[in-house]
Amino acid sequence: MLKQFKSFFRIITQKPYIPDRQKAHALITTILNRRSCRAFSGEDINDEDFNLILEAGRYAPSTANLQTWSFITFTSDEWKENFDRSIPFNGARAIVICADTYRNKQLLTEFSRTPFVSNTLAVFNAGIAAMNMNITAECLGIRSIMLSDTGMTGLLDFSYLREHLLLPQGVIPITTLVLGRSNETSSIAPPRLSRDSVVMKNSYRACPREELEEWFDRMKVGFKLLYPFSDLSSKIAYYQGKMETAEGELVHLFKKEKEND
Amino acid sequence: MLKQFKSFFRIITQKPYIPDRQKAHALITTILNRRSCRAFSGEDINDEDFNLILEAGRYAPSTANLQTWSFITFTSDEWKENFDRSIPFNGARAIVICADTYRNKQLLTEFSRTPFVSNTLAVFNAGIAAMNMNITAECLGIRSIMLSDTGMTGLLDFSYLREHLLLPQGVIPITTLVLGRSNETSSIAPPRLSRDSVVMKNSYRACPREELEEWFDRMKVGFKLLYPFSDLSSKIAYYQGKMETAEGELVHLFKKEKEND
Numbered sequence: 432m433l434k435q436f437k438s439f440f441r442i443i444t445q446k447p448y449i450p451d452r453q454k455a456h457a458l459i460t461t462i463l464n465r466r467s468c469r470a471f472s473g474e475d476i477n478d479e480d481f482n483l484i485l486e487a488g489r490y491a492p493s494t495a496n497l498q499t500w501s502f503i504t505f506t507s508d509e510w511k512e513n514f515d516r517s518i519p520f521n522g523a524r525a526i527v528i529c530a531d532t533y534r535n536k537q538l539l540t541e542f543s544r545t546p547f548v549s550n551t552l553a554v555f556n557a558g559i560a561a562m563n564m565n566i567t568a569e570c571l572g573i574r575s576i577m578l579s580d581t582g583m584t585g586l587l588d589f590s591y592l593r594e595h596l597l598l599p600q601g602v603i604p605i606t607t608l609v610l611g612r613s614n615e616t617s618s619i620a621p622p623r624l625s626r627d628s629v630v631m632k633n634s635y636r637a638c639p640r641e642e643l644e645e646w647f648d649r650m651k652v653g654f655k656l657l658y659p660f661s662d663l664s665s666k667i668a669y670y671q672g673k674m675e676t677a678e679g680e681l682v683h684l685f686k687k688e689k690e691n692d
Numbered sequence: 693m694l695k696q697f698k699s700f701f702r703i704i705t706q707k708p709y710i711p712d713r714q715k716a717h718a719l720i721t722t723i724l725n726r727r728s729c730r731a732f733s734g735e736d737i738n739d740e741d742f743n744l745i746l747e748a749g750r751y752a753p754s755t756a757n758l759q760t761w762s763f764i765t766f767t768s769d770e771w772k773e774n775f776d777r778s779i780p781f782n783g784a785r786a787i788v789i790c791a792d793t794y795r796n797k798q799l800l801t802e803f804s805r806t807p808f809v810s811n812t813l814a815v816f817n818a819g820i821a822a823m824n825m826n827i828t829a830e831c832l833g834i835r836s837i838m839l840s841d842t843g844m845t846g847l848l849d850f851s852y853l854r855e856h857l858l859l860p861q862g863v864i865p866i867t868t869l870v871l872g873r874s875n876e877t878s879s880i881a882p883p884r885l886s887r888d889s890v891v892m893k894n895s896y897r898a899c900p901r902e903e904l905e906e907w908f909d910r911m912k913v914g915f916k917l918l919y920p921f922s923d924l925s926s927k928i929a930y931y932q933g934k935m936e937t938a939e940g941e942l943v944h945l946f947k948k949e950k951e952n953d
Binding site: 447448449450453456457458459461462463465467479482483485486487488489490491492494495496498500501502503504505509513529530531533534537538539541542544545546547548549550551552554555556557558559560561562563565566567570571577579580585586587595596597598599602603605606620621622623624626628629630631632633634635637638640643644647650653666667670671674675677678681682685 | 709710711719720722723728744746749751753756759762764766770774792794799800802803806809811817818819820822823824827831832838840841857859863867881884885887889891892893898899904905911928935936938939942946
């Protein structure tokens with residue numbers, strides 16, 4: 432109980448460290464105080480803003496400028512028509528962000544010989560583009576969330592999305608960026624690992640187990656605050672099942688790709 | 693020749709589309725006009741700024757808040773000591789950005805059963821964190837570049853970095869974010885694929901071959917502008933060799949991980 436109280440206290444007091452002289456810097460506070468949104472108002476966003484967000488994705492940097500991404504867009508009506516339900520959390524627009532090695536392979540056939548490396552770089556670049564879109568939305572006063580699991584929206588629903596979005600071999604859906612307006616005031620940040628656990632000087636330093644456990648205690652308490660009627664371990668078990676299915680599908684696909692070479 | 697002139701003209705006139713009413717928006721223009729820097733002044737950046745950039749990485753969003761990244765930091769002296777040469781392009785600081793599935797596996801052993809999916813999500817999250825750091829630097833007036841290949845700095849030098857940074861199994865170095873000051877005026881953007889090639893409505897749309905070829909013509913001309921004494925096809929051949937080596941190493945590692953399970 433004391434442990435849970437400590438976790439709770441640390442969760443509600445946790446804040447990114449922003450030096451005093453940067454506290455009035457609008458860009459810095461926008462980036463550091465960005466939070467995922469789980470309650471959109473349903474109000475639409477305009478095409479001009481939506482296109483500007485996509486433009487930020489298109490102009491993101493990428494390995495050797497190969498732009499190994501594809502963005503599949505939906506209005507709320509289009510999402511409903513395609514998926515028979517609303518955009519999660521009542522979002523106004525959605526972008527399925529895919530890592531795309533298919534496009535370049537049409538020209539640069541040599542990349543087929545290294546599916547694993549090509550795909551790893553493509554996934555990394557897709558993450559870069561995703562964050563550039565996310566921050567751009569934030570700058571426009573549009574809130575967002577990147578979904579990995581909430582109802583057929585990410586890598587864990589690989590086969591479903593591949594079929595529904597007609598993805599060719601080499602295009603892997605990773606996440607859905609949901610965008611919209613919200614009246615939600617900025618919520619507390621999900622528990623971050625301590626700085627020493629992720630920032631290392633000159634070489635890798637394994638995170639001591641007690642630090643990891645302390646963080647995981649905060650994760651459990653944080654999860655309860657977000658979903659009072661569920662708990663983190665059953666969520667993880669659910670995740671794990673979906674991960675195993677996706678693992679089988681992806682490994683199968685990579686094998687096939689290697690054989691086709 | 694006419695084709696090359698057309699490519700050249702399109703390269704120098706290419707600009708992200710920013711609507712008029714957003715042109716005075718400092719955050720938006722910072723994001724959309726960000727360019728990688730290949731000529732740093734050598735002037736150091738202060739620890740406060742460097743730490744704020746790392747804080748942006750730490751506070752980036754991630755799949756299920758699992759924070760599957762590690763940031764290994766270097767000053768220019770530390771880099772020299774560790775790698776026997778300067779930070780590429782005379783950068784002041786460097787951060788080797790790794791996808792990290794090792795840390796969480798200490799607690800959540802079930803994730804070992806799905807190395808491919810776990811790793812894909814970790815790599816995506818590392819991309820998210822990388823871009824959050826990149827943009828934060830930009831907001832502080834610090835220029836940057838994410839290196840994939842320039843001298844032992846990314847995934848293509850997997851084995852070398854694993855040994856030099858003492859990376860445990862499950863930690864994959866993806867890129868080095870180089871940071872510094874620069875007097876370079878914003879250069880032209882590397883040729884982007886057309887909007888229709890990467891943004892799709894409701895389902896995947898394969899990019900017509902002529903669109904791809906037109907982009908690749910621009911890539912060739914753009915490469916010549918950046919490196920007059922080299923050409924894109926020899927660069928790609930060089931890349932390909934490194935990719936094949938890295939592919940072998942990575943696939944071997946994943947097999948071992950699967951067997952250890």
